[in-house]
Amino acid sequence: MTVQLKPIPALYCVYILRSTVRHGSLYIGSTPNPPRRLSQHNGQVKGGAMRTSRNSLRPWEMVALVSGFASSTAALKFEWALTNPHTSLHIPSESRLAFSTQRKRNGQPKRPSKSLTSILSNLHLLLSVPSFARWPLTVHFFAKDVHAAWLRWCNKAEKQLRGSLPVVTDFGENAVAVAAAVKPPDPSSVAEDAEEGAEEDVPTWGIHALPLDYQPLKEYVARGQDIFEFERQGDCVVCKEAIELDEGGLHAVCSNEGCEGVGHLRCWGSYLLRGEGGAGDEAVLPVGGKCPRCKGEVHWGTMMKELTLRVRGHMEVEKLLKMKRKRTARKKTEKTKGTGKEKV
Known part of the structure; x- marks a missing residue:
């Protein structure tokens, strides 16, 4: 079986x-x-889950999600652990917050309500256990009462989350009004264009404001492409040794605008782990540092997303930089025409 290597996805999340x-x-x-998935749960497009198909419970809303998973497999592992906290091996038995009190016919424990x-x-617990604590995750809240409940639990939880874990809120000015306006459609009247995800009057807040592609990394990706295309990588910013591209090694680029600091992947990792200090000997991957x-501040997850795009995502990079390259080529043509010279 051939393993297909792909770049870290632009977005993959676990939602509530x-x-x-x-x-x-x-x-x-x-x-x-998330927007397409929510439309599926609400019956506006094909798909969704059987458990969310009852019209008496529609419309549904996404009140929170965790983003930043490096693959669909990673997201599915987190989703399973959050859905099955009573049996998940990611949660030490002494730390469990949910317990099963009933058994299925096959003898397996029933999932607690x-x-x-x-x-x-349980989300708070999972984000603090070693299995997930150092992943480049971000927690998003789209409902004020859910965020308030989160804060209440954070204040009384015995185990605290790492201080650098980003928590983002986006409640929107008309969040309640928009949610109330979404009605479950008549299945017989669902248009074909809706099946392909076409929507009108899409809100600009909450899950609809999340970047679904690599657009936020465009300038960063373009800088990385230029550095290696024109061989401006220089020496490793950590070990100071020359970076030889024909060695077949992996090299990471600083994510800060205007900086072309390039280093061996292993050097970057060791350097950032040393800077974190309290990461512990068991830590393999850093979270970030300077x-x-x-x-400037760099985040390991962002650097790895650019790196995997550069070495694995040639089609994604070409699509992302296509417009920019077209504009650059057009400008060069206009300059050439202006001087009356033909560019060879």
């Missing part, structure tokens, strides 16, 4: 879904496209 009709009805899932508090408490050249 809540019925706007009955707040006690909750669902956990994963997706690379969910509540918003239980999901948020670039040794520009002294």
Whole structure:
């Protein structure tokens, strides 16, 4: 079997879904496209899950999600652990917050009932265990009451999250009004264009504001391409030894604008881990730190996303930089025409 290497996805997340009709009805899932997935759960496009197909519970809303997973497999592992906290091996038995009190016919423990508090408490626990604590994750909240419940649990939890874990809120000015306006459609009237994800009057807040492609990394990716295309990599910013591209090694680029600091992947990793200090001997991957050249903050997850795009995502990079390259070529043509010279 051939293993197909792919770049880190632009977005892959694990989300918490809540019925706007009955707040006690909750669902956990994963997706690379939250707006499309929400439309599926609400019956506006084909797909969705059987558990969310009841019209009496629609419309659903995504009240929170965790983004930054390096692959669909990583997201599915996190989703399974959050859905099954009573049996997940990622949670030490002494730290469990959920316990099964019943058994299935096959003898396996039944999944305990969910509540918003239980999901948020287990989310907090998962983000603090070694299996996930150092992943480049971000927590997003799209409902004020859910965020408030999260803060309450964070204040009383015994184990604290790492201080650099980003928590983002986006409630939107008309969040309640928009959610109330979404009605479950008549299945017989669902248009074909809706099946392909076409939507009108799409909100600009919450899950609809999340970047679904690599556009936020465009300038960073373009800089990395130029550095290696024109062989401006120089010496490693950490070990100071020359970087030889024909050695077949992996090299990471500083993510800060204007900085062309390049280093061996192993050197970057060791340097950032030393800077973290309290990471512990068991830590293999860093979270982030300061670039040794520009002294600006860098995040390991962002650097790895650019690196995997550069070495594995040639089609994605070509698509991302296509417009920019077209404009550059057009400018060169205009300059050539202006001087009356033909560019060879």
